[in-house]
Amino acid sequence: MKCQRFLSIPIIAVLLLMGFICYITVFIFIDDWVGLQSSAGYLNVLIFTVLASLCLFSFSSCVLIDPGHTPASYIPDVEDSGVSDQEPKKNVIQSRCCDKCSTYKPPRAHHCRVCRRCVLRMDHHCLWVNNCVGYWNYKAFFTLVLYATIGSLYSTTIIITCALQKDWEFSGSGSLKVFYVTCAATMAALTLTLGTLLGWHVYLIIRNMTTIEYYEAIRTEWLARKSGQSYRHPYNQSVYKNITSVLGPNMLKWLWPVAVSHLKDGLVFPTPRDNS
Ligand SMILES: [Zn+2]
Numbered sequence: 001m002k003c004q005r006f007l008s009i010p011i012i013a014v015l016l017l018m019g020f021i022c023y024i025t026v027f028i029f030i031d032d033w034v035g036l037q038s039s040a041g042y043l044n045v046l047i048f049t050v051l052a053s054l055c056l057f058s059f060s061s062c063v064l065i066d067p068g069h070t071p072a073s074y075i076p077d078v079e080d081s082g083v084s085d086q087e088p089k090k091n092v093i094q095s096r097c098c099d100k101c102s103t104y105k106p107p108r109a110h111h112c113r114v115c116r117r118c119v120l121r122m123d124h125h126c127l128w129v130n131n132c133v134g135y136w137n138y139k140a141f142f143t144l145v146l147y148a149t150i151g152s153l154y155s156t157t158i159i160i161t162c163a164l165q166k167d168w169e170f171s172g173s174g175s176l177k178v179f180y181v182t183c184a185a186t187m188a189a190l191t192l193t194l195g196t197l198l199g200w201h202v203y204l205i206i207r208n209m210t211t212i213e214y215y216e217a218i219r220t221e222w223l224a225r226k227s228g229q230s231y232r233h234p235y236n237q238s239v240y241k242n243i244t245s246v247l248g249p250n251m252l253k254w255l256w257p258v259a260v261s262h263l264k265d266g267l268v269f270p271t272p273r274d275n276s
């Protein structure tokens with residue numbers, strides 16, 4: 001049962017944290033700031049609830065969607081591999097074998113030691129979603145980070161606005177001040193962390209790279225420079241094509257975590273050479 005994936009301490013911790021942030025944002029800070037019965041209160045609760053729901057939906061999708069694994073019948077097509085022309089074909093075949101799974105590895109697939117199998121277009125194994133982030137759930141992971149960043153920023157803004165307009169002379173006891181400052185500082189730190197992660201994945205999507213490929217490219221680039229050659233990531237097409245390869249061709253569905261009808265089998269990836 002895939003739902004058993006939710007039975008992990010990091011996932012329960014994330015869900016509890018989400019619930020706690022939603023509770024304090026709505027029932028303490030929005031209520032204190034404009035009142036839950038006012039129209040401004042209704043509007044802020046509505047916006048925050050939509051953000052939190054999208055975040056929870058992306059999170060559940062990322063946990064439940066299988067990232068994709070290598071079919072047993074897979075045999076690499078060296079001619080259509082998108083690898084460097086200089087690389088000998090024998091080496092290409094050898095480097096595509098997984099010793100642990102005893103199968104061929106498709107391009108961009110990697111073996112995950114935690115999942116104990118080869119994962120298609122593997123980005124990383126994420127402890128917080130108790131799943132590998134790969135071909136089929138990368139979009140859900142990206143939307144999760146996006147909605148979590150926006151939701152966290154929204155909550156931070158409300159806490160700070162609420163604190164600034166509060167008349168501390170009359171209503172502020174010492175412990176209440178400490179509670180406000182602690183919440184504001186914690187939420188600001190969370191927003192900064194999530195924002196950095198979001199920026200990193202936007203950068204990777206724009207360059208059509210996975211986290212693993214980024215670190216591999218650093219070494220390959222260094223080796224290429226040493227031998228007087230230049231290196232270009234083989235799957236980096238135009239910025240727009242790189243974005244649509246992850247988020248899909250329909251811009252209206254870019255931010256919907258499960259709109260992945262554009263994905264094929266995860267075994268072959270277009271390269272700039274295919275267009276020339
Ligand atoms: Zn493997």
Ligand SMILES: [Zn+2]
Pocket residue numbers: 112113114115116119124125126131132133
């Ligand atoms: Zn994994």
